[in-house]
Amino acid sequence: MEFIALGKTELLVSRTAFGAMSLDCPEIEAFGDKADEKACSLVHQAYDAGINFFDTAHSRPLCEKRLGAALHGIRQNVLLATKTNAVTPPQLRADLQESLLALETDTIDLYQLENPAFLPLEHGEDGMYSILSAFRKQGVIKHFGVVTESLDIARQAAESGLYESVQISFNMLSMQPVIDFVKLCQSREVGCIAMQPLNGGIVKNIPLAFGFLHQYEHVVPVWGVHTQEELQQILYFNDHPPLVDDKFNAEVEEIRRRFN
16 A cells, blocks of 8 residues: 655555545445444455545544444554534534544544635634634644535635645546646645545546546545445555556546546
8 A cells, every 4th residue: 555645744644545425325224234344344444455544524424433433443543534514613613523422533633624615714704714723733633624626615725825635526537627726736735635536426447547546646536435346446456556558548538528
């Protein structure tokens, strides 16, 4: 497993990250009473393969709970990220406490604002940035960033110097403005986390998707895992990255033209 620094943080994360927002997916729920056990086995399979970065969200409470249970006994060896869609400091405080309880931990390595309507700034009247800074000072969260579908907010976050990471949809179907943003993150030393590496399931070719993202050495794709077979395939290409050559690029461009 290859590890990289997440932006300017001291977090040394696996370049292949585990998206735990899928731990309540239909494929896992199909196991019925054994769904919790199945979710746990997927997390441990990822951990045993060297993945140390796990990302979830407060908006998926069952996922947080299952991830917390799966990490029992190994929490100290992994880096944990979760998100809040709170819009006020009291809501954020409540969300954070619930996430800590569900994840069975006393600190979050990376806490992220999820799809904010605007970017909270230092000394802003909304108080959101101030409370994030206070929790970081207390050590309840170690670092904080933004998750957004808005390229404008993503740019603001990267350029502001106030946020340590930005998580945005980035995959082989992404258009040039998104690619330019990814390069901006590198120049600003902002952690760049790629959600939806398969574009919400539209991209079916995992080798091409993996190879495309692997070209960006500072980007950490978060792979939402639904089945053991899917995880095995992701881990295989982590160990054997596809060769990016003219044939590879031609196949990527063909798919990009088809969907764009």
